[in-house]
Amino acid sequence: MTTRSSSLDSSQPSVSRVLIVDDHEIVRQGYRQILGNDPSLEICGEAATEMEATQKITQLNPDLVVVDISLRNGHGLEICKQIRAWNEQSDASSPSPMKSLVVSAHDDELYAERALHAGASGYLNKGETGERLVEAIHRVLEGKIFLSPKMTERILNRLIAGQQDEYQSPMDTLTDRELAVFELIGKGLTTKEVASDLELSPKTVESYREKIKEKLNLPNANRLVRAAVQYVLEDA
Known part of the structure; x- marks a missing residue:
C-alpha cells in the first residue's frame, strides 16, 4: 500500500484524499460536484464494486473511503471490515488510520450500528443534503463518529440501560x-x-x-x- 502524502509546508492547507465507492455513476457524479466545492477535500478515485474498491484502496491509500452498502458486486460493509483489518495491521510509524463513512439509502435503524461494528466511523442516509455529507466527512476525518440524532439517542439509551434494544426486530x-x-x-x-x-x-x-x-x-x-x-x- 502506498503512503499517504503530507505537506512539509505548514502554510499550505492540508487536503484529505477521498475514495468514492458506489455502483451508480450518477451518484458518483453528485459526489464530485458536492466535494469539488470544498478545497480541503480531493476525490482521489472511484470504484463500483467490492473488488475494484479493494484494489483502489491498496493503490491510492486514501484518508477516507465513502462507501455504499449495496454494490454491483460485493457488499460495502465488507469493505469497512477490510479497512479496519488494514488499520489493525499497520505499525505505529504509519499515517493516521484510514477511515470509512457509509452513505446509503438503506434505513439507518437497521444498518447504522452494523456499519459501526464493521469499522466505519459514521453512517449517513442518502436522503440528506450535500451540506450534511460534507459535515459527516469532516467529522469522521477529525476522528469523531457521525450518526443521525435519532440513532445517537437510540444507542446511548441502550448503553445507559445496559440492555438490548427493546425494539430489536x-x-x-x-x-x-x-x-x-x-x-x-x-x-x-x-x-x-x-x-x-x-x-x-x-x-x-x-x-x-x-x-x-x-x-x-x-x-x-x-x-x-x-x-x-x-x-x-x-x-x-
Whole structure:
C-alpha cells in the first residue's frame, strides 16, 4: 500500500484524499460536484464494486473511503471490515488510520450500528443534503463518529440501560452476510446470481438461506422470497 502524502509546508492547507465507492455513476457524479466545492477535500478515485474498491484502496491509500452498502458486486460493509483489518495491521510509524463513512439509502435503524461494528466511523442516509455529507466527512476525518440524532439517542439509551434494544426486530439477528443475501433474494436474484454477486459459492448461499429462514421463522422458500421482496419494497 502506498503512503499517504503530507505537506512539509505548514502554510499550505492540508487536503484529505477521498475514495468514492458506489455502483451508480450518477451518484458518483453528485459526489464530485458536492466535494469539488470544498478545497480541503480531493476525490482521489472511484470504484463500483467490492473488488475494484479493494484494489483502489491498496493503490491510492486514501484518508477516507465513502462507501455504499449495496454494490454491483460485493457488499460495502465488507469493505469497512477490510479497512479496519488494514488499520489493525499497520505499525505505529504509519499515517493516521484510514477511515470509512457509509452513505446509503438503506434505513439507518437497521444498518447504522452494523456499519459501526464493521469499522466505519459514521453512517449517513442518502436522503440528506450535500451540506450534511460534507459535515459527516469532516467529522469522521477529525476522528469523531457521525450518526443521525435519532440513532445517537437510540444507542446511548441502550448503553445507559445496559440492555438490548427493546425494539430489536428479528432482522437485527441476521449477520451482515445473511442480510446481504436476504436483500438480493428480495431483488429477484436466484441462488446462483446471489453467489456471483457476493462472490460466494452457491452452496454457501444455500446455507445462508436456511439460516435466514430459521432466524425469521419462515417455513419454506416461498415465504422466504415473499418476506425478502416485502423488505426490499419497504426499505426502498
